Structures are given as structure tokens and as C-alpha cells.
Amino acid sequence: MTHPIDQAFLSLLGANGWLTSDDAAQYGEDWLKKEPSKPLGVARPGTTEAVAGVVRLCAEHNLSLTPQGGNTGLVLASTPRQTDARAVVLSLERLNDIRSIDVVGQTVSVEAGVVLNSLQEACAQHQLTLPMHLGSGGSAQIGGLISTNAGGTHAFRDGMMADLVFGLEVVLPSGDVWRGNRAMLKDNAGYPLRRLFCGAEGTLGVITAATLKLKPRPHQTETLLLACPTLESAQHIVSHGRRIAGALLSAAEFMDETGLYLVASHCSHVANPLEKVAKITLLLEFESPSSQIPLDDAVQNIVTSALENDWATDGVQASSEQQRNDLWELRESITESQRRHGVQLKHDVSVPLQALSEFISVTTERLQEAFPAQLINPFGHLADGNVHFNLSPASTQDETEFLAAADQLNAIVYDAVVEFNGSIAAEHGLGRSKVTLADRSRDRCERLLMKTLKNSIDPRGTMNPGVIVATTDEVPDVPG
């Protein structure tokens, strides 16, 4: 006999819209497979009204709700708590319509479940692009990108996801639909509601659709890979590059020699075109809108300045789309290489750009003192101070011993972040995995403000419980 709760969801959503048991398993598993959970069921509504129906049904049956997009997050924000026996996952994957593209206004109205790369393909047909670039574009969905306020490689120039959102449609915890999916940059008619939901990680409601700011697709792209003796020298190149190329500089990614060692060890098909692995390898990209704005002089100036000032000792410039992709593959293989290497401690942090170099060297020193000879692999976004400060044991070291030191190593990184006035969660969010940490590094006033927001908009506390704001009370067991 079908359980009354299943029956209610099946009536609302049909057989294709409600999954239980085995079919639901993958939805309960986070990308890093840290905490596989077992949701009561997975709702897959196909319309905004059906999403509202799911929210109301959950309220009626006292169920918690975790909205889920591409489920590529790293901080446990899109899967339920393992202890929650009354958890429903709300997958947005069937809300995948690109409603309309406004070529004049350079905006797109899109549903939450559309995958980033699919949206890019649709925009490309109109010579437009969403200026949001990150490794998970093949899976990440628009609703998730907004809910986590995604950053990526172009954020220093084009802003984070919140900066690209003109309008939102949101199902609130009450089941009401806020129809704020407007298409204007300038809309100051009251509180900035659209900005409130960007980065709220599904704890204040479910984003069902958005209108996003697009840009014209670049006409020309030039990509450089430079070998730099130090992080400071790489920073000199970026500063000079920003001065010379301004907004035509579109990416400035740095990799440590440790990162490239991991790539060479575990993704050996990925080639490094530079002869020697430098302490820091810098990937620079430039974009020009048209043939009337050529990039050659600027790129030439930057390369020459870098070599003449000894900011770089070697460099290559991609001469084909294939070579360009190869340079990016080097950068984007770091994460996968480190995963293949074995256990790791990931830290997604940011500090004021001015302090970045000192932050990295001070922290590295302290880490080496605590656990000598480990692999310290800082890499990331050199124009906005966002470092992925990932640690692994060396191949010769014992994984268990390394993991035993995890708390101490994490504390070294996060204490340094606080010391340098940085952020313990730069672009991946808090999820559930960083809430305790955030509560330690946020002052009372900030904690109270966040709790106030959560309690006022989700007074029953059933929207993605435990994410961003800690829950104290556990949800009771599901009845038989």
C-alpha cells in the first residue's frame, strides 16, 4: 500500500515527479560523497505552481525541504542531513525552459533547472554570453548558481552571480510565489529582494526562474601562460595587465608548482607547454569585442613588460582554440588531480588582494611546521584574492596521520583568514559544512542578523535546515 505522504506527492506531481527509495539515492548524495543521506523522496515538479504545491505539501506534512540544482556544491547545501528522516529533496531539473532572450536589452529569462552550458549554447546563437565561467558548467544549474552566488574565473571583471541577476521568481516558505522576475538593472522600488535570495542557499525559498544580464560574445580571445618566480611577480603582471587592458582582461588564474605536480602525477594526459614548472604559473586571458578593438599591442606590451621586469621567466600564447582549451585544461585539472591523489582538506577562502601574498606565505609556513612535507596547493583567482587552499599528504606520508591532524590544519588556515580580515567562504558558500566554523568567525551581531533573517522569512525553519544558520532542534523521526 502506498504511504499517504507518497500518495499526496504522486497526486500532485505524477509518477515521473515523485521518486522514492532506490531512484532517490543519487539525489541524497553530495558531490564529494561526504555525507550520503536518505531522503524520504525526491520531488521533481515541472512548473512553478507545482513547486509551490510541493512547498505547501511539505508544510502540511511537517517535512523539511532541500532544493537541489546540479548538485555540484562542495559544502553540503543541496542534500539533506543524514539524521533527517523527514527530508524531501526538491530537484529543479524539470524546470528547464529558456523562456526568452532579449537581444536588445541583453537579458535572458530562464528557469532554475537550466544547465549553465546549455544556456551558454542558446545565448551563443544570438552572439551573447552569460559572463559566468566555472569548471562545473556542464552540470551546474542556474538556480543553484544563483542560490550559491557563484563566482568563477571572470568575477573580478563581471561580478558574481548576484551581480548578473535582474529579476527572480521565488516560491517562499509559505508557498506563496514572489513574482519578481523583472528585466531591469535599475529597479529600486523598495528593498533589494532579488539580492536577498542570491547566496541564501535555498534557506529562504526556492528560486524557480530568473532574468540574467548577458554580454556580447567576444570577437577575439587571447590566452597566455606565464612562468613566474613568485606570487608577487605574478601579481605585478596582473596589476600591469589591468592597467593596460582594463576590462579586456577577463581572467587571471594562478597555480602553484604543487598543483602542477599533482596534475603531472595524476592527469598525465594534460600537458604543460612551459619547459620548466615555475613556482607560480599564471594564466591570463583577454577578450576583445570586435576587430575594431585589437588586442595585439596590449598583449605584446604585457608579455614584454613581464619578461623585462623579471616578473616572468617564460611564457606561451595560445595560437589556436585547441591550444587555448589545453591551457585551461591545465588549470581545471588541478581539482581532479588532487582528488585522485587521495585524501585532501579543501579551503575556499579569500583575503584582501593586498594581503594575499603574505597570507599564503605565512599560512604555508605554519602548516609546514604543524605537519612537515605535506602538499600545500594554493590556486585560484589572482585578481580577486580568492584562493583554493587545498592540502594533501605527500605520496610518502600516511593518510591516517594526515587526517588525524585535520582539525589542527584547518584551524591554521581559518585562523589566518580571520587574522587577515578575509572570508572563510569565498565562492562555495557555507552549506552545512561551514556553519560551525562561520559561527566561530562571525561576531554576535552578524550571527544575530542572519538568524533574524532566517526566522522572519522561514519561521518554521523547514527550508534547507542546518544550512547557513544552525538548527538546534532535530526533526522527529518519520512515522511508520
Place this chain on the structure above:
Amino acid sequence: MTHPIDQAFLSLLGANGWLTSDDAAQYGEDWLKKEPSKPLGVARPGTTEAVAGVVRLCAEHNLSLTPQGGNTGLVLASTPRQTDARAVVLSLERLNDIRSIDVVGQTVSVEAGVVLNSLQEACAQHQLTLPMHLGSGGSAQIGGLISTNAGGTHAFRDGMMADLVFGLEVVLPSGDVWRGNRAMLKDNAGYPLRRLFCGAEGTLGVITAATLKLKPRPHQTETLLLACPTLESAQHIVSHGRRIAGALLSAAEFMDETGLYLVASHCSHVANPLEKVAKITLLLEFESPSSQIPLDDAVQNIVTSALENDWATDGVQASSEQQRNDLWELRESITESQRRHGVQLKHDVSVPLQALSEFISVTTERLQEAFPAQLINPFGHLADGNVHFNLSPASTQDETEFLAAADQLNAIVYDAVVEFNGSIAAEHGLGRSKVTLADRSRDRCERLLMKTLKNSIDPRGTMNPGVIVATTDEVPDVPG
């Protein structure tokens, strides 16, 4: 004998920090002199701690508090209600320290009372600029610009004020200080608190300091004035310009022949270099970061395309800084000319860019039908759909009759905005003057969300009462 309330503020702030009676008069008057009010006193604290002291004193004595920056707003957000006998104005003018400029990170940490143009001068010394440009830069203060989420001429490219804020320091209605004045773009450690206060018009707390995103100062600037037969043709030029110049296009302002007629009539010292006044005059500006990125080919292409396609019939390009300033003066004299003309109805609205031309022609037609031969003067920002849709009687018309039709004329404009899915408050905010209007055009869900935010963060309702969210209860009279 000094009143106990005065005594309390004098003890906290000193004689220079607390003004009453005549000295306070100018602080009670809004820029448009629509509703002069008589605050109980004006607090002028010099530190964040003193601001917190003022907030706590107001709470203690059951006084309402209206934060005030440069007081250049147009919607009654920076002066108290006329009926409020217990109103204190909190002027931020003495919090005017530029705390630090980070040249590498391209950020500035600045107190709320710093005037925009002063900040620009300080940044210019480091070859940096805050990408925020509007007519009131000589008076507008940073705190007010953030609290109103200012827009201006470069917003379509560089974002609104909220997009330039990395960190905020805010005194909350409780008197607690939220120390969130961080210097990172990427900071996803919880709800986007910094974004919540941008555009909240001082109703959720008092912004005392901010860290803002800067850009390198342009190396070369080119400014064009083009005579266009229709708004559509001007839009073709802008679309083409964005495709050719991308982010090097920095401004795209349009003026109607009516606006230029008003300038010629009332600001005759301002010259229009174009021989004949066209239906639409378009001001385009381009910025290049360095000599390695020359603008000449792009500008030439855009002028040639405009003339060959009959999108423009005539044009001039500024050949000196003086000529550039003259072209901008033409644009910036429209507001002052219309004020000198006499009575007017101002509307700061936006619609999706795709619909702008139709919105203007439909609305113009309806307005002319309701009150024939009036002066209909739409002008503004052609790349983001923000129109200042201002109306005046013709010189031959009776001002009283025009004003008698005001409600009808306003309704025509705002009904059309709603019809075209636009915003009734694009870049000037709601203040008190548009709250009733907003409540008519916002649905129940949006009203409730805003009220919830207000009530949760300012539960006593004493922070800038009547702004954004309507108050129902009046504040009682001041005791003798």
C-alpha cells in the same frame, strides 16, 4: 533651561554635534522643497561609536531617526515627516574620512559622509576611479549613494552602487554595530548582508563606512553627440556601439527635442553644437584603459555606421576636455532647465530595454490625449531602459490647470510602467513619496516580504519611518 533630550545629545556629541531650532532648519528641508519639516534636532556624530550612541539615545527617548547624507534625494527619504514632532535627523557629514586606498586590490575604505567628488579626487591621485557618475556628485555622500543604491550614467556597464560595495559597517536599530566592512568581492559566508542595506534608504540601520570597488582611470575618453531621427534609430546606434566597443562604451544618454528646447529656453548659456535640434539627441562616451587599446577605429566605425544607416543625420565628436564637458553640460542642464520652467511632474522609471521605445510612444500619446500640448520630456539612460519621464505645462498653458490634472497624468505614466513590466522607481528609490504608489503596483507577496524585513530588523519602527514601508500609526506629540 536646556530640555533633558537636548542635554542628553549635547553630553554625547558636544555643542558642535547637536543642532536645534534655526540651525537645524536646512536639515529638515528636502532638495525639491516639497515638504519642509521641523526636526527636534540634528545629530552630527563624528565617529561610528557616536552614531551608535545617537541610535541608542533615540531608542531610549522614543524618538524617530532619519539618516541624512548630502540630502540630494528626490523622494523624501532623507528628511523626517512633517507630522513627526519626535524626529531626529542624523547627519553623517562629519564621518568624512577616507580610511585607506588599496591600489593593488583596487578598493577604497571610506566613511559614509565623504562626498562623491572628494572621493574621486582622492582616488585620482592613485590613477583609480569609482565608476559612479551622476549629476549630484558635488553634494551626494557615499552613505546616501549606497542607501539609495544610486545608478547614474555608467550603471549599465559598471553596475549600480550595490554592485560596487564589497563591505559595510552599519549601526543597527538596536544600536549594535555590524562590522562587515570587508574588502573582498568574494565573500559568501552566509546571507548577503552587505547587499541588504544597499537601497534600504536608512530604514534598516545607518551605514557608517564602506569598502568600494574601484577601477583604473581611463587613459582616453571620446565623446560623441549624435542627432537621431527616432528613439529606435538611437537604439540601433547603441546596440551597434555595444557590439563594436563592448565594455569600452561607458555612457549612452538620450535627450528628447523637448528637453533641448527647455535647455535653450532656460539655460541659454549652454550651447548645442548640432545645427538642428533632432527628435532624439544621443550622447555616447567611450573609454580606453591605455594607449595600447586605441578607440579611434571603433568610434569611426560607429559614426560611419550611424550615418550610412540613417540612424543619425549629424554628429560631433569632442576634440578637447572643454568640449567634452560642454556636451555633458547639455545633458545635465535638462533637470535644472525644467525646474526653471516652473511646475513639473517627475517620474523616474525603467522598462525592459526591448520595450522602451513603445513604452515612450504609447505613454506620450495617452498623456497628450489627457492634457494636450503639454511638454513631455523623456530623457535618460538608453542602455538600461531608465527614463526620467518629466512633464511640464507649455509656456502658454495654465500651471494650476496642469497641476489639477497631476493625479491623472501620474496614473497614466505609472499604469503604463506596470503594463510594460517596468519599475516605478528605477534609480531614485521610493522614499516616502512613492510608498503608496508602490503598494498599489506591488503584489501582496512582495509587500509582505518587505514588511517582514522591516519588522524583523527594525521591530520598533523608528528608523526612517514611512520610508519604503508605510507606517499606520503616527508617532505621538513631543511632550512640553
